[in-house]
Amino acid sequence: MSLWQYANPVKFLHLSGKIVPLATVVSAVCLIAGLYWGYFLTPDDYKQGSTVKIIYIHVPSALVAINAWFMMLVASLIWLVRRHHVSVLASKAASHVGVVMTLIALITGALWGQPMWGTWWAWDPRLTSFLILFLFYLGYIALWAAIDNPDTAADLTSVLCIVGSVFAVLSRYAVNFWNQGLHQGASLSMDKAEHVSDVFYYPLLLSIAGFILLFVVLTLVGTRTEIRQRRAKALLARERG
Amino acid sequence: MPELGKYAFAVLSSYGITIALIIALVGFVVLRNAKARRALEAIERGGKNG
């Protein structure tokens, strides 16, 4: 029995129905523990003061934002090649989580940077790349909403996801090129994950785990919704036809 | 309560907005799921008239 058996919607609903409650609990525990630990029990950073506490939200949400898109890419490819509806519906469900995570990453990134930069927004390469990613998410979601025929919508959004991924990578390089042309004073790197000391590291890991599990839970539930909606539509059509 | 000092606004609003957005997202996903489940059950019972 391989993983592909879960391409069967009924099997998927069955398995996901068992996973979701457990995963929800674990996710909630990780999130609450990680954020509580990070917020209340860690010291301030000598350079960034108490703003370092934002790391426990900014880094996990950014990670999920990018990985959600990557998952959508894989799921879209699986749909185009093997025509498993569960796959493309999972991609659609993931996009809802991904867009919110991108928004969280953007907002916390800007708020974190504001005391450092003195402005509410700066065209820092990483933040700018996330802004572009946000636009890609919006386009993907809007295209799903604009097309009536579900299979056509699935096909078109999948192609968009693939082409978009190529351009997203290209944009990353372009944005880095675009920004290094300006003379920025202070370092604007937001990614402290490699450089955090242990005292910040463990609550960060816990938060990351919590966010990833939250993504998994919400995507599974969202996929179940899409499967049910699709089944409902099919039943109604059969009744009428 | 940790002393946030001059960065209080940045930290508190980050956490506040994040929590609000996550609650909204969870609400959206869960409510949509409940609605779809109810609708499907109604149809499978033969109650809904297409």
Next chain:
Amino acid sequence: MIALLIRDLRLAMRAGGGFGLSLAFFLIVVVLVPFGVGPEMGLLSRIAPGILWVGALLACLLSLDRIFALDFEDGSLDLLATSPLPAEGIVTIKSLAHWLTTGLPLVLMAPVLGVLLGLPERGYYWIIVSLAVGTPALSVIGTFGAALTVGIKRGGLLLSLLVLPLYVPTLIYGAELARRGTQGMDTSTPLFMLAGITCAVTAMLPFASAAVLRINLR
């Protein structure tokens, strides 16, 4: 294929074909900017390459839904699809027609509008080069977006939302090329990147556009 090209060119040139509209829009954008940022020539001449690029990009965007929409509505797109021409060929010809009727005129118009923005002397050469190399990419990428939204009623806004993020790399390198050239700096990186983008999308994106067109015509 040549016949298709000539047909599209003729259609675009006719009254109501939209040929002059992109140029007029380009002019409007360039005229609006000084009203928005103030008439001080020092500022305008610094941002002139960028404004010209953004204006050209927006003017391109405006004419994108014409690529397929008219043929889709009257059924000629279905006829084209059943012809022996491969969909990839149709899509490429359509992109070429779009570039000839929109992109190329914008390239020629840009130096004229540059006068309004106080574009420095050296900038004229570079704005033409950067737009000439970059606008084909805009046409090809735009054709992909147009193919995606061909069946959607009033899909113009959605088309913009889908295409604009795809335009970002081209815009970044194109505007940077124009800016650096104007200031006499080294232009090799943005030039190669821009040329690379144009070549790569022209070679590869038509396959995606054709696939999308086939999906929409099912």
